[in-house]
Amino acid sequence: MDNFLDNESTEEEVEKDSVTGESMAELMDLYEESFKRFAEGEVVNGKIISVDKDHVLVDIGYKSEGQIRIREFEVDGEVTAKVGDTVEVMVEWWDDENEVVVLSKEKAEKVKVWDDIKKRHEADETIAGTITNRVKGGFSVDIGVQAFLPGSQADLRPIRNLDEMVGKEFDFKILKYNRKRSNIVLSRRVLLEEEREKKRSETLASIHEGKVVPGIVKNLTEYGVFVDLGGVDGLLHITDISWGRVKHPSELFTVGDEINVKILSLDLERERVSLGMKQLTEDPWATAIDKYPVGSRISGKVVSLTDYGAFVELEEGIEGLIHVSEMSWTRKIRHPSKVVSVGEIVDAIVLDIKPENRRISLGMKQAAPNPWDVISDKYPVGTTIEGKIKNITDFGLFIGIDEGIDGLVHISDISWTKRIKHPSEIYKKGDVIQAIVLEIDKDQERFSLGVKQLQADPWDTVAERYEVGKEITGTVTNVTDFGVFVELEEGIEGLVHVSEISKEKIKTPVGQFEVGQMLTAKVMNINSEERRIGLSIKRLDMEDDQELLTEYVNNMGPVTSSFGEILRENLQEKLNNDEQ
Template identity: 35%
Template sequence: MTENMNDIPMREYKVGDTVTGRVTKIEDKQVYVSIPDSKADGIIPISELSPLHIEKPADVVQEGDELQLAVIKVEEDLLILSKRRIDAEKAWAELREKFEKGEAVEGEIKDIVKGGLVVDLGVRGFVPASQVEDHYVEDFSGYVGRTLPFKIIELDKEKNRLILSHREVVLEEKLKQKKERLESLKAGDIVTGTVRRITDFGVFVDIGGIDGLIHISQLSHQHVEHPSEVVSVNDEIRVKVLSVDPEKEKISLSLKETTPGPWENISEKFSAGSVVEGTVKRIVSFGAFVELIPGVEGLVHISQISNKHIGTPREVLSEGDKVKVKILKVDEENKRISLSIREAEEKVEETEYEIPQESKGFQIGEILGDKLKEIQ
């Protein structure tokens, strides 16, 4: 191409030359330009203004604009010029450099076509539907007019072929965030996450671009048959980080450790001397463990099971039995409660035969006369 040719007489311009022109008039289908310091004037057809389809020239240029233009035809007193070809040459050179360096490019989405989107990058770029996002998109109408970053996945100037991907940019950013998140997390952190997937063995939680696992044993202080008993997909929960393995990209989490345990403030719920009902959960040689509330069991020593001598707890108790127990001692720090079935029964009997306050001063025989007759 011949450079700086504005002072060349009209007859010496030829196809392929580059000239500088100033927009003097805009019509519906063409743009008029003057070429300073030259006898030549020129016209830019609407088709030569942009690599993309445009409705009117005013969408691309305004009167007074100074443009670099390529001569595509020389007539007797007029040059036919192209802005599109100059822009395309510059664009292809810049895109080639970005492509070779693996850098992203930014462009405005101009149109929706069959199979994807059209992007203006100085030349026409195409984004296949599968390369728009890292997830399925049903409606692309909201993308028109947006400027987004893209990775070039195919570039062929000769075939005028430019294939782009926004999906690659999204995935690259997520990978970067994931790495940063892994490096910032440490055991003991309390974070907020969203339940993404539930399996038989636990729950996967998104804690900011990376998934962590809550094993079923870390979901609740109580026994859990299936994780779905505790959480649902899309639940937002607070979890504690138990461990982080950046190399294997594994994070262990706990929901249980962010919720009050059943033993918390247990001494306020059960005080020594009170009688409560519980369920026999386990029987061992030295006694029976009785559940007072879910997650809290107390021990009834074999000596505290019955008023009569027994060889084993199973002589009088079975798993699942509902029993009255007296609280003997509460050790909240060590999570231990001592219980007595024997003393609970004695206390109940004392309550049943307690002399009414209004009966004081009467003879015992008068109060329990009917009972004595029954015994006789």
């Protein structure tokens, strides 16, 4: 019995001890689990059980509640924590003395973000983020933690205004990350390149020559516009932008403009696409000959000046040339800028049109009456005019008549008698003088005037005033080897030829006479047409000898011998010979 009891007692104790052992094991497991979950840096779920001014208490399923600083729940100054809300928290540390677990909601969120970063990087997935500000070399991006976006990875091409990126949200690729150093490098360019490559393949498969496609202006240069057709860039050359004149593409486009263009040529191997915009409309030269026939009057804007003329735009794509020779009826235009300026509206007449060469010749002077058509009616030959000397040259004077028309007084028509080496000896520019219209040549556009014709030609009456045989006295003006020039009156000179100076033969009169010396001679001959007067000193001397002989003979008494009669006859013969 005792043994039985002992055995029974032993079994109860064993059972009791077994139950106690299991309970202790569970308690130990719970205890160990408690410490395990409270490991620093572990993220657990908890429930908010209270909120005060400094902390939020969270039940994480252990004997002690965890504390989170109230500021972690503040958004724009308001506390978002509510009793009963479930939150993810990270165990920061265990306060043994106060038996309090210090938790952090922010750190739990960062841990979750880092886990997400790792996952996305390994899966080559994108992550969304907001560019918060510019930093050296790029941008700072908020993806839950701060990440770095290099400037070269922000877009496909350099960004002109970096500030425009700040505050915008984009998708990024994670290039690399280091959790310990809290370093993350992002790229947006990789995604854009992938997108562009996808579009490029689609675009190349869909475009063909002659197709009209939409595009976006990507870049402007002096020679044209680069247009993004969807992953493929095409060149719109400046000559294919408009039928009209385009100095620079920036006159018509800005980067980002949406435009329609036509595919002119396509090289798929080299991926070169030539585009045209003017080809979307009809060539204006196709109907130019009907719109601008020869002789028609047009009005256009001066768009360009060259040394040889001015280009006038009749309409977009059609320009005509006004040559300098066609700008004025009367003026000699050295450069078109003397008459017109860029931007000026002018009237002109179509002189010639060649659509096949895309050329129109215009005349500006033809749009106004030709003053040479009426000048002869206004100023008939013989009319006395008065005008200002506009220019003096070696050969004469130019006198302003009407606007654009000058008359020429040739140096030979200034004076009947004066020897003029240069007109400036008598006149100066700006002098107002009178002249007579001598001739008008419309074809050659010449207007001839004369000043000397205002008075009678003194040579017309020279024969009356200096008849042959008359003795005159004048001033020596020039002495040459062939004779002596003598001024009889202002502008009227006679010549004493060397053979008429003396009865004795002399080689030259030089040295025998001086300029300014008074000289008496006899008029031998007059040629008014050739304006010549022949003088003789020898004849004057011979006349004196004849008078002496005549006087001697007349004073002789009656002839008393044959010798006396012979002498009389000889003297009379000599006188007769001298007169001849």
